[in-house]
Amino acid sequence: MATHTFCDGVQRRDFLKVGAVSGFGLGLGLPQFLAKAEEGGLNPKAKGKAAIFVRLAGGPTHMDTFDLKPDAPDTHRGEFKEIKTNVPGVRFSEHLPKLAKVADKFAILRGVSHTLAAHALGTQYLMTGNRPLPSLRYPSYGAVVSKEMENPKELPAFVAVPSQGNYPTGYLGVEYGPFETGATPTAGQPMQVRGLALRGITLDDVDRRNNMVAKYDQAFGSFAKNDKILAGMDEFSAKAYQMMRSTKAREAFDLTKESAGITGLFDDQPFSQSCLLATRLVESGVKFVTLNLGGWDTHNDNWNRLKDRNLPALDAGLSGLFSALEEKGLLESTSVFVTGEFGRTPKINQRVGRDHYPRAMFCLMAGGGMQGGQVIGASDAKGEGPKDRAISPDDVAASFMHSLGIDPTKEYHTPTGRPVMIVRDGTVIPELFS
């Protein structure tokens, strides 16, 4: 008899069985631990071993940053001039001089396009790689990465500087959530992060407190080893203690420990220092870092705001990030994805600004085996839409996951049993990996 192929897929289980618990993987939440068994692994050939996601909240204009249209009519063109970069034929805005010098380190995606012109929806789209649905919250990339990758021992897998925003984990649940620093680092100072910083106490105090908890925490006796919740709590206690004691963890957040050569690549502004912090975190084993640079919602006074504030900050921070990663030998193994939630109207509005415009936007991608120094895709003559093919946020997301060895078509089951792919509708952009 021929073998039957049953394709219906979903295997059901009454409820997770309580069984003997044999060591949760450190850093894993319980369902994550229990789910590991049924999962496929990472692609070992992928170059990306960690990721940095830079969120430009508000929706940065493509027309005045990485996709200028000097030949467009006055109604569209904008005030800024183009400058040459270190990649022949690739030009940026004149207010991005430092990035122009490292243009070979990252790829510029032009003509990325979608249709959601509201901040909340656009953000959900670009931060998850899936077009938002009212009935389903998708997990952010960071949550997927902390689920898929082996978590570091002394540090959280997923750090957000200073925060991640709404719905960080979507249907995956809190155990994949970000460690939010709540603040940005200050130049030349160790960062006092919540939970890790020892405020007014010494390591001896940490030890003493840890011993004290152990002494009084005897109520469940040996049953604590057999009960999955209690055993899980003990594992997390041990890891928390290890992290609080960890020199590595503390030094990862201590910018004073950085060499002058690296520190010198950044200015002393919060975003730049966050970028510096990200390089240290990745160096120490953190798998995913979210960085934030907001203020891009330039409905009015677009050019003054860009040249006085946003572009210098972006220029210093990102150029420092790429250079420092390279200097530390981490650029190849770290996937970087820089994006806003949409572009801005090519046509200048009456308030000397630009409005929301998802039809054309830009993204930057670097590291993780993605080829820098190239422009992929193009917008049309006036920057009003993709010129030939449109790159969708889903494609960018699929490429980002692919660079990390995560199969974007891999299926998860939501808690309601619905099968959903990590990126439901994207195709890996081949040029990035050529």
Added chain:
Amino acid sequence: MMRRFYFLIAAAVSLSGAAVAKEQLATAEQRFGGATDEAESPSFRRHVVPLASKLGCSGRECHGSFQGRGDFQLSLFGYDFGKDHKAITADEEHRIRVNLDQPEESLFIQKPLKQVKHKGGEIYDEGSWEHNVMLKWIQEGAKLDVEETGAFDRLEVFPKEFVGKKLGDTMQLKVLAHWKDGTVEDVTGFTRFDTNDESVATVNELGEVKIVGKGDSHIVAFYDNGVLPLPVMLPVSDQVGAKYPKVKATTPIDKAIVTKLQKVGIVPSDVATDQEFLRRVTLDVTGTLPTAKEVKDFLASKDPKKRSKKIDELLNRPAYAAWWATKLNDFQGNSPQQIRASQYLPRDVNLSSDWYNWVYKRVLENQPYDKLVEGIVMASSRSNPEQSYMDYAKEMASYHRDKNPKDFAEHKDMPWFWARRNLRQPEEKAMAFAYSFLGVRIQCAQCHKHPFDQWTQADFNSFKAFFERITMGNQNLAQDKGNGYRDLTNKLREMADYDPKDPNQNLNRALRPVVEKRVAAGEPVPWQEVYIRAEQNRRYTPEQIERIKKRNPNFNTRVITPKVLGGDTMDVKYPDPRTPLMAWLRAKENPYFARAFVNRVWAHYFNRGLVEPADDLNLANPPTNAGVMEHLAQGFVASGYDMKWVHREILNTDAYQRSWRVNATNEHDDKNFSRYVIRRLPAEVAADAIRLATGSSERVAEFASNMDMRMIGNSSVGNYRGRSANYMLGIFGKPQRENNCDCERTVDPTLLQTLYTRNDPEMLTQLSARGGWLDELRREHKIPSAADNQRLIVRYQANIKAARRRLVQLQATLPKKPAADKPGALKVYEAKLKTYQKQKEKIDSALRDYTQKLTELRPQPGALRELPEGAEELITETFLRTLSRYPTHKEMELGRADLSKAKDIAEGVQELLLALLNTKEFMVNH
């Protein structure tokens, strides 16, 4: 192909005479095996489609995929007969997939035999009965016969249950299909089988069950839209039947539970101690730790009825109402980020709080659950049908003004359920309604036949029809002359400082200050409202339909008659389609409404529902104890939907009051309720517990009465801005209430939670905060807190500096000693010297004093030499505040030792408090 025969294992089955007759019905193999021309005539609906489904052809990864496979698409899980028939026979002319002249040449026949390339491989052998079914169906004209077969009635499976004796025991199932026309046939060969727990029993495609582990679960049979679960089990111990110990069971629930336990060989744990019971029940019912005094009083009481009295007392507390208003809000999807009633409203107008307050009042009054739900389901924004738009806007203003706002809880209805932005479409409304009030997940059926339940896409669409006209908007013009919303908006525009010609101005931005001021002052602003849209009798021209279909392929001009889930169609002659829906909901025959509620209450107390997941009532997912479910559901309806009846009925059982301490038979039991399953405190409860344990006596008192400051109540509702409000609640899994899933609330421990309770500045600050318990203690013992200390240090240091300065100045005033030959001058000098010395002595003394004080304030090496009086009481209080029990003798000794090592008594207690807050015993309910 070899014929196989399966014999029933007689010991496990007892069949009635009638059933035995049905046993003799011919099997698929007997009917369709052998030579094709001798086989029976197969039916499309009864045989072809179920077989395609069973063989996986219409599965998600094969032709059931929405893209199809190899240009051939079947409806997922096969229930769209018309569509499937069309797909199979579409190319009849070209005789490719189905070739009526030469049936053997049909791709539909060749592919599964892999006579031509087939990505799905070889599905069955040539000449097998499966092959015969498909071939003969084509030979006989490949007809669609849904009309002829008529409706499916029900499934029957033999045996009715399977209790294994040992690992590896097997059992052949037999499945009968009953059709409405009276036909009964053996459909075992056409039935899809699944196990609900592959670690207990497995089942193969022939319907042979195999016991692979101890415990109990179900094997489920799927055929047409019949779904039938069959209990299977292997007792976990030899303590079954006569060997089972005597276990007392007095309540109906306990009787049902012990009956099941007896069968599965599980002996329940003993009943928990008084101190365990008190902490558990107080946390579970009121989301609050018992206070130190409550613990002392309860343990001291000799009243034999003290437990049931405590349950009644707890159910009468405001904290019960607050915690259950929050829980009901979880199920109802009260997400602050989704509710907006006007684009102009300032974001701090908290409609989510309206919702909470409205539910809180009704839970506090113990209003019948069906009435509470009616107020949400049937809600209209206007208080009565005659209310004009302006009066409505004024009424809303009265609830949201700054000074003496009226209580929204007084509003007749709670309209914000329908105002959610994630409920704009009728299908979204249908799914949310089914989730919130029925505990049923129908979302699968939006696109395809539900894989584990009876629901088809047609069922979904008929159900959706109830929700088509429920609207949140500003076009409710029926009751008014003109458009009140528009008029009010225009009026506001005139009031705003807005020049439409100025390009730098933005209307909404200009309106904002006007609206804000008016809301604060209680003046009307343009509120949208929930209402029932008038029926549209629009006729579309074919061109229009063509155009709309381009945008929306699912567009359908056919009016679908609403049909409740699993019920009959309803001739909706009502002005409001929700009227019959509500009548169905609260009818005592409703299979879901009461069950969904009691199951969720059960899940709250037992950490899993009778049906689990608790919001997934479906045919393939039966309750682990049907007796308990029926008792509670029927009792709930009979009580007039009295919510407290359900709570009392559950809380007074031994099952709820059992210890977490396990025995050899029940240590792995997490679904038969033989022990208390330890679980982490929910986010809000944990946050409140920490605040209560560290709070002053004043706060402890306030926590009992003032729910506005409680995380289990209104203060964790959040606002439109979202979750940034509270870091702790976020990492401890407070639900965002957006996904139609009870699973959004999680109580899984994570690393970030531990880092929080161990070392987060927010946590540590709470311990030593002003107005906290330790602050009280310090005042009592006159011990400055670290902050006070620092302030004093700075002050004394300044004083010392000032004194030194004065000393220098003083020295400057002292003249040189004159020569001895000038007695006049000398006398003056001596007088001055005397004054000087007096003053110097004063300053010196002050300096000594300050220096002494400073030395005392600065942390001293060393420690308390002896424990002050009252230390033991403080240790006891610390235990009562956190673990709700007295310290053991050993713990008291440890506490004394730890305290005596501390710098002062307050610091000692603080460290002990922090340690106890970090024990598992504190963070779980047990």
